[in-house]
Amino acid sequence: MTGDDDSDETLVARAGRGDRSAASRLIARHSPKVLALCGRILFDRAGAEDAAQETFLKLWENAGRWRPRGARLETWLYRVATNACLDRLRKRKREAPEKDAHEQIDRAPSAVEKLAADQRRGAVEAALAALPERQRIAMTLCHYQELTNIEAAAAMEISVDAVESLLARARRSLKQSLLSRRDELMEGVG
Amino acid sequence: MTNPEQDPDDALLDELLKSARFIIADEGFTTRLLASFDAHQSRRARLSWTLFADAFGWRALAQPLASAGFLAGLCAAGFVAGAASGPDDGETYAELAAAIDQSFDLNGEDQSWAEE
Numbered sequence: 001m002t003g004d005d006d007s008d009e010t011l012v013a014r015a016g017r018g019d020r021s022a023a024s025r026l027i028a029r030h031s032p033k034v035l036a037l038c039g040r041i042l043f044d045r046a047g048a049e050d051a052a053q054e055t056f057l058k059l060w061e062n063a064g065r066w067r068p069r070g071a072r073l074e075t076w077l078y079r080v081a082t083n084a085c086l087d088r089l090r091k092r093k094r095e096a097p098e099k100d101a102h103e104q105i106d107r108a109p110s111a112v113e114k115l116a117a118d119q120r121r122g123a124v125e126a127a128l129a130a131l132p133e134r135q136r137i138a139m140t141l142c143h144y145q146e147l148t149n150i151e152a153a154a155a156m157e158i159s160v161d162a163v164e165s166l167l168a169r170a171r172r173s174l175k176q177s178l179l180s181r182r183d184e185l186m187e188g189v190g
Numbered sequence: 191m192t193n194p195e196q197d198p199d200d201a202l203l204d205e206l207l208k209s210a211r212f213i214i215a216d217e218g219f220t221t222r223l224l225a226s227f228d229a230h231q232s233r234r235a236r237l238s239w240t241l242f243a244d245a246f247g248w249r250a251l252a253q254p255l256a257s258a259g260f261l262a263g264l265c266a267a268g269f270v271a272g273a274a275s276g277p278d279d280g281e282t283y284a285e286l287a288a289a290i291d292q293s294f295d296l297n298g299e300d301q302s303w304a305e306e
Binding site for chain 1: 199212214224
């Protein structure tokens, strides 16, 4: 951020008054991270784009009356995006519970057939996809979106202790699934 | 998060996690988001008008006002048609002038009153 006029608060207020350029700047600033978060939770580009669009639509709807109340806009966006993704995951499970389970299991064997880097990437993505939803969200927010545990707790609407517990369990699961194959996965890493 | 320097396994895990891909927001996606802003703005403008109209009861009055407007329009059209087809002012004046006795001298009459 370069100055007061460029702050999220100012841009949101301007967007709330219908300023298109302010909306455009908010999109440029926050949409890549929101989309990345949705992608890591849903593992599906179309679904992630829909969830991210829903998040921004909520922002436009609330822009006129949005107040920071101590939280950063980014944290608010992550909270809305996380909820949008969770809704989609629940809907997905309701509609095709077995298909979803198979998708997660099928990823690993297909990745084994690929080259070293692809194999590593595939294994990591499969391990992340296999995590329970809330562990994956906590991991994504803290590891990939680089939120602090406090910010992640605000985004997930849970306590900091709960976030720490989710992170610890997620890392334990990831270690079990990935580090048992460390020689295979770290091959070619300088 | 655990400090990776404390545990080599954590450092290795972090290294592995870096390899996961993420979805990149392309121009089409940002254009779609901006279009959603435009759509929201026009929806909001329509909604504002609706709320305004409701606040003044205009929408509830729409039907009776439309009937009254139709009748008013009909009356106005009748007035215009009548005005267009009636005699002009010059014609009316000539008829009135012919009806009045022009030989009667109003000034002379005034003087006769003064003498009395």
